[in-house]
Amino acid sequence: MSPAMTMPEAFRLERTAEHAYQGPFEPGPPPAHDVVFGGQILAQMIMASALDHGDGAKEVKSLHVVFPRPARLSEPIEYHVEPMHDGRTFGSDTVTCLQGGRIMARGVVLTTADEPDFIRHAAVAPPAVPGPDDLPAAGIDGRVVPGAEARPVGGGHVWTRWPGGPDPSARVNDVSAVAVHQGVLAWATDGYLIGAAFARHPGHDESEAHRSIATGVVSHTISFHDRFDTRQWLLMANESVWAGRGRAHGRCDVFDRQGRLVATCTQDAMIRSAG
Numbered sequence: 467m468s469p470a471m472t473m474p475e476a477f478r479l480e481r482t483a484e485h486a487y488q489g490p491f492e493p494g495p496p497p498a499h500d501v502v503f504g505g506q507i508l509a510q511m512i513m514a515s516a517l518d519h520g521d522g523a524k525e526v527k528s529l530h531v532v533f534p535r536p537a538r539l540s541e542p543i544e545y546h547v548e549p550m551h552d553g554r555t556f557g558s559d560t561v562t563c564l565q566g567g568r569i570m571a572r573g574v575v576l577t578t579a580d581e582p583d584f585i586r587h588a589a590v591a592p593p594a595v596p597g598p599d600d601l602p603a604a605g606i607d608g609r610v611v612p613g614a615e616a617r618p619v620g621g622g623h624v625w626t627r628w629p630g631g632p633d634p635s636a637r638v639n640d641v642s643a644v645a646v647h648q649g650v651l652a653w654a655t656d657g658y659l660i661g662a663a664f665a666r667h668p669g670h671d672e673s674e675a676h677r678s679i680a681t682g683v684v685s686h687t688i689s690f691h692d693r694f695d696t697r698q699w700l701l702m703a704n705e706s707v708w709a710g711r712g713r714a715h716g717r718c719d720v721f722d723r724q725g726r727l728v729a730t731c732t733q734d735a736m737i738r739s740a741g
């Protein structure tokens with residue numbers, strides 16, 4: 467597979483000015499819901515930060531994003547990167563997502579250089595669930611990168627992989643492949659925690675979203691711990707830990723097939739009556 471085929475099309479940002487990038491835009495009639503999936507914005511922010519630095523000397527440690535407005539599929543998306551710090555060990559950027567000059571989302575990216583272990587532990591273990599080979603192949607799931615697979619286990623847990631990914635040690639389109647894998651996983655973590663909240667309340671489900679129930683992610687934080695390869699199956703263990711007052715809070719622990727904890731994320735969402 468050539469390097470040109472190892473990056474999702476949505477990750478191919480165009481540099482428009484210093485510290486400024488534009489996400490892929492294909493004009494045409496909008497779909498039923500003219501809203502950009504939040505996971506795409508998470509991934510594109512990681513790519514904008516990676517492109518802005520270019521050398522790949524650091525990788526993303528964490529990304530925290532607030533979504534004040536929904537971005538539209540029918541308009542181009544711009545990303546402005548504001549470097550805050552670029553030291554020997556840590557770096558940080560503010561990445562702003564804009565449409566028509568209005569802020570749709572803003573994120574803080576913390577980057578880090580690799581260092582040897584001083585101490586090491588993981589305080590959570592993967593849930594006892596069937597492996598991906600024991601589950602039926604699912605159809606297209608719009609909550610993961612196009613071309614990726616998602617196999618729900620039940621109880622909010624989902625196996626996912628993106629077979630088209632690059633070797634994690636490679637460089638792809640002027641960025642480290644580590645950033646590509648981080649973007650693929652960040653995209654996938656955004657879409658299941660609202661469903662995990664509904665799973666605790668029989669009689670409601672995500673099919674009511676944008677109809678009788680108004681839902682939306684308002685903030686999302688992901689931290690990367692160990693390196694991983696999204697060509698291999700990863701388990702997203704999703705849990706809704708609190709809901710009330712029109713909001714829901716969830717967390718997701720991500721494990722590889724060997725049981726290593728490779729990432730964690732938390733999310734605050736809106737869930738309220740649309741009436």
